[in-house]
Amino acid sequence: MARPQTDIEAGRAELLTVVDDLVRKRGAVDISMTDLAAAAGMSPSNLYRFFENKEALLEAVAERFFEDKSKIMVEVTESDLPVRNKMYEFFARRFLVMVQKYEAEPDLLKSYLEIGQQHFEVVRGYVDLGDHYLSLIVAEAMEQGYFQGLSIDETVSLINQMIHCYTNPESIIYIGTGKLRVEKLAHIVDAMFNGLGVQASAELTKESHIKIVS
Numbered sequence: 001m002a003r004p005q006t007d008i009e010a011g012r013a014e015l016l017t018v019v020d021d022l023v024r025k026r027g028a029v030d031i032s033m034t035d036l037a038a039a040a041g042m043s044p045s046n047l048y049r050f051f052e053n054k055e056a057l058l059e060a061v062a063e064r065f066f067e068d069k070s071k072i073m074v075e076v077t078e079s080d081l082p083v084r085n086k087m088y089e090f091f092a093r094r095f096l097v098m099v100q101k102y103e104a105e106p107d108l109l110k111s112y113l114e115i116g117q118q119h120f121e122v123v124r125g126y127v128d129l130g131d132h133y134l135s136l137i138v139a140e141a142m143e144q145g146y147f148q149g150l151s152i153d154e155t156v157s158l159i160n161q162m163i164h165c166y167t168n169p170e171s172i173i174y175i176g177t178g179k180l181r182v183e184k185l186a187h188i189v190d191a192m193f194n195g196l197g198v199q200a201s202a203e204l205t206k207e208s209h210i211k212i213v214s
Contacts, residue, residue, distance in 0.1 A: 011050045015040055016064055019057075020108070027107075028114035033057065058122045065112060066126045069094045073133040083141045088189045090137060092182045095166045102172050113169055130167070131156055141193070148197040159192055 018040045022031050033054055037047040051057040076090045102109050116123045138155045141147060147155045165171040166185055 008050060012060060015047070015050055016060060019061060023111045023115070024105075024108055028111045028118070030118070055122075058119050061112075062116070062119075062122045062126065065116075066129075068097050070126070070129065072097070073130065077133050077136050083137065083144055083146070084189065084193050087137050087141070087192070088186055090134065091163055091166050091189070092185055095180070095182065095185065098169050098172055099177050102169070103177070106173075109169065110173065113173075131160070134159065146193055146197065150196065155196060158196060162188060162192060 015036065018036060019031065022035065022039055033047055033051070034044055036057070037044045040047065051060065072093045073090065076086055076093065079086060079089075081089060098109075134156050135152050138147065138152050138159070142152070142155075150158070160167070163185075165175060165180055166188075171180060
């Protein structure tokens, strides 16, 4: 008889905790299925009951790493907040989660970031997921008259560039939480809503004599 799925899920959760311990001890050194089995005190064949291969393990690690941030994106996009506040919360709440993780265990976060760089194909799906939810907020804003003259994709790309320091965990490491504050983020979001669009861009170009070069 097959074991209940809850037993498998509980086993996976325990093994992911073992992965945390290995990363704390070894840093971003590649962890093999054999390494994990040994650290968990089980045979490699037993480990494959929980993760069918190394790729499945990495996907589970990434899912847990992004779990709280994914939940925030869903909650914010489905909320009844005014769209400008919704945009701010979309970035601010995830940023604060990253800050908490960094302040709790900076070396662990750094190691997981290195692992993510080594296996970016696994992380890519969560980057795309972030763009998907951001596009929903942008579409809502466009219905209210914001970002005129831009497509959703163009607006998402511009916003990502403007907000990059608050979405890239490495920014916390290199810039520091003292300079990256949510109060500044609020000003950036206001600037996006006030400045991205045909009319605002035209006025800015006229008044500042900006020449756009290709």
